[in-house]
Amino acid sequence: MSTLSRKYKQLKNRLTSLAHDDxxxxxxxxxxxxxxxxLAVAVIAAITAFVNGQLDQLPG
Incomplete structure (x- = not known):
């Protein structure tokens, strides 16, 4: 068995054992x-600020 093949199997075993760790x-x-x-609060705040800025630009 080649060195690369052994390393691949070791890595695969390591990742498999990590995947099942709860x-x-x-x-x-x-x-x-x-x-x-x-993130949702930041997006809502940005949209609210944009809309309020656009509303302030309306004539009237």
């Missing part, structure tokens, strides 16, 4: 959800 799964999901909420 430690920290809940914490990771919480961070993702919090990040998504922060």
């Amino acid at each position: 430690r920290g799964d809940v914490v990771e999901k919480v961070f993702v959800i919090v990040g998504m909420v922060i």
Whole structure:
């Protein structure tokens, strides 16, 4: 077996074992959800600021 083939199998085994590790799964999901909420709030604030700016430019 070649060195490259052995290294590939070692890497594959390592990644497979990491994929089945459930430690920290809940914490990771919480961070993702919090990040998504922060991003959504930033987008809503940007859209609101843009719309308010456009409304201020209307005559009347």
